[in-house]
Amino acid sequence: MAEAAILRNAVEATERIARGGRNLLAGIFVAIALAFAVFAGMTGDTFFFRLATEALIFAGLALSVDLLLGYTGLLSLGQALFFGFGAYVSGLVLKNVAPSFWAAIGITLAATLLVGTIAGIISIRARGVYFALITFGLAQVAFKVVFNTREIGGSDGIIGIPQIRAEFGLFSVDTQSPAGFFLLTLAFMMLLYAGCAYLVQTPAGRLLVAIRTNESRVPFLGYSPWRAKLFAFVAAAVVAALSGSLYPMLRGLVSPELLAFQISGNAVIMVVIGGVGTLAGAFYGSAILTMLKSVIGTFTEYHLIVIGALFMLSVIFFPKGLAGYALPRLERWVARRRGRA
Amino acid sequence: MSAALLEVEGLAISFGALRAVSDLSFTAARGGITSVIGPNGAGKSTLFNLVSGALRPQQGRVRFAGADVTGWSTHKLLRAGLSRSFQITNLFFDLSVFENLRLASQVLEPMGRALLPVARSTAARDRAEELLGQFGLAEKATELAGHLSHGEQRRLEIAVSLACRPKMLLLDEPTQGMSHGDTQSTAAMIKGLAGDLTILLIEHDIDVVMNLSDHVVVMHQGAKLAEGTPAEVRGNAEVQKAYFGENPGGETPGGEAH
Numbered sequence: 001m002a003e004a005a006i007l008r009n010a011v012e013a014t015e016r017i018a019r020g021g022r023n024l025l026a027g028i029f030v031a032i033a034l035a036f037a038v039f040a041g042m043t044g045d046t047f048f049f050r051l052a053t054e055a056l057i058f059a060g061l062a063l064s065v066d067l068l069l070g071y072t073g074l075l076s077l078g079q080a081l082f083f084g085f086g087a088y089v090s091g092l093v094l095k096n097v098a099p100s101f102w103a104a105i106g107i108t109l110a111a112t113l114l115v116g117t118i119a120g121i122i123s124i125r126a127r128g129v130y131f132a133l134i135t136f137g138l139a140q141v142a143f144k145v146v147f148n149t150r151e152i153g154g155s156d157g158i159i160g161i162p163q164i165r166a167e168f169g170l171f172s173v174d175t176q177s178p179a180g181f182f183l184l185t186l187a188f189m190m191l192l193y194a195g196c197a198y199l200v201q202t203p204a205g206r207l208l209v210a211i212r213t214n215e216s217r218v219p220f221l222g223y224s225p226w227r228a229k230l231f232a233f234v235a236a237a238v239v240a241a242l243s244g245s246l247y248p249m250l251r252g253l254v255s256p257e258l259l260a261f262q263i264s265g266n267a268v269i270m271v272v273i274g275g276v277g278t279l280a281g282a283f284y285g286s287a288i289l290t291m292l293k294s295v296i297g298t299f300t301e302y303h304l305i306v307i308g309a310l311f312m313l314s315v316i317f318f319p320k321g322l323a324g325y326a327l328p329r330l331e332r333w334v335a336r337r338r339g340r341a
Numbered sequence: 342m343s344a345a346l347l348e349v350e351g352l353a354i355s356f357g358a359l360r361a362v363s364d365l366s367f368t369a370a371r372g373g374i375t376s377v378i379g380p381n382g383a384g385k386s387t388l389f390n391l392v393s394g395a396l397r398p399q400q401g402r403v404r405f406a407g408a409d410v411t412g413w414s415t416h417k418l419l420r421a422g423l424s425r426s427f428q429i430t431n432l433f434f435d436l437s438v439f440e441n442l443r444l445a446s447q448v449l450e451p452m453g454r455a456l457l458p459v460a461r462s463t464a465a466r467d468r469a470e471e472l473l474g475q476f477g478l479a480e481k482a483t484e485l486a487g488h489l490s491h492g493e494q495r496r497l498e499i500a501v502s503l504a505c506r507p508k509m510l511l512l513d514e515p516t517q518g519m520s521h522g523d524t525q526s527t528a529a530m531i532k533g534l535a536g537d538l539t540i541l542l543i544e545h546d547i548d549v550v551m552n553l554s555d556h557v558v559v560m561h562q563g564a565k566l567a568e569g570t571p572a573e574v575r576g577n578a579e580v581q582k583a584y585f586g587e588n589p590g591g592e593t594p595g596g597e598a599h
Contacts (some may be wrong), residue, residue, distance in 0.1 A: 199459070202457060203450065203454060203457075204456055205457075213435045219395075219416045220415060220445065221419070224416050224448075
């Protein structure tokens, strides 16, 4: 019996340390974001607040890519489809239905469950590179449809989406306030992160990892990989769309480019830079990519070339991404601290 | 309740012009060890794929535990109590030994726990711990399955397929690539599993087959050549010719090469 207790302790300690490392990584990101908010708030800056808020919103999209790629092993090259979908639904609700934060979020969520399920059933029929191509194709079709549909603004998109006050009972946040909306977005994205981090620690989430590792064995565990993948696909679609639903609140407009391949591709780059299969890496990846674009963009209009070169270098020298590099170190630190306690 | 847990009747499948399995019928008695033997390419693995739902038969029926399960999907069959192991080790190599077993035991949990923290899945955890002990893998619990030795991986392969507490286990060459000593201990372990568990075994090591089996089905070119007790099969002239070669007495070197 003593042996069994030692065994259980060893297994649980390993899992606690892994969880501790991940929480720490997310915590450090929040600390950096809050430090940035204090600094930017003191200098009265608006531009960088807005840029950082946008980085957070795109981090949510990257988070959804990581849920598929890093956990389920599905590379989506069309995740912008759901991001753009969420942005359009939210924008249309805010402009035409009710200028309410909760209405925009709620209707986006409901609509995405439906659209995500349909798109999922189409996409997960294929594996590997064919899955990537189908998601790419679906997003391109959606992009063209939105681009050519005059009722939702066609190539101009929707402009003049009203600024709103997001009501939270005790307090409310004006989306026009750079600091207020930054903090709201940070909290919102951390909720999405917490939801994903929770999900991957449930039996259902662990099953997704089993699919990534060896899909062929999963039916012999008593589960349909098809159902599990559809579940992951819809969950990722919801995360992407909810992230997108904040976009019109930030910019007051949506455009077809939100569904374009560049958005999908950037999200994959963010995940790779940040660290595939780490969830928190998506936030670091998005912050780094946004920062690089902004900083290098002030020096040269060929900033994409520089970023492309940096991306290649990071893949060569940090194949596991920033979080993949940092996590083992953080875990060792957590283990040492636990050892002393 | 009939004495047979598994009944295969007129099973057939072709891949193009190749008749991989043709008009195959046999039964596996509850609690016993039924072995399927035959030279490479006889259709043994295809038979396993048909019975375990990985392939759908073009003709014939499969009955399991009294129900017609022909064409059932693999995951549904597993939940009905039919599990299998693989000839080529088929594990979650990037995951720990414990996690392999926990995943395989997850099916014992009520559905309501699927979206609760994994720590709440105590039935799966307890089953995984039990198997770690039973298969001598406790010390390797936190290691990646991919880092185990070949013999350990073969043990884990069987442990994973047993995790769901199946009624019936299809074992596809469990001693594949094992040393003589490991083969002996694995054979003893399989013998110990029978009784509560019904076993259908594919095995190349003819000594293991003869020692373990209650019933032997001999396949040749997709069809059944003979069946009976080990002694009956050994004495069968046709089997001698097709399987044991022109070597009376049935002495073949154990652990046939692949």
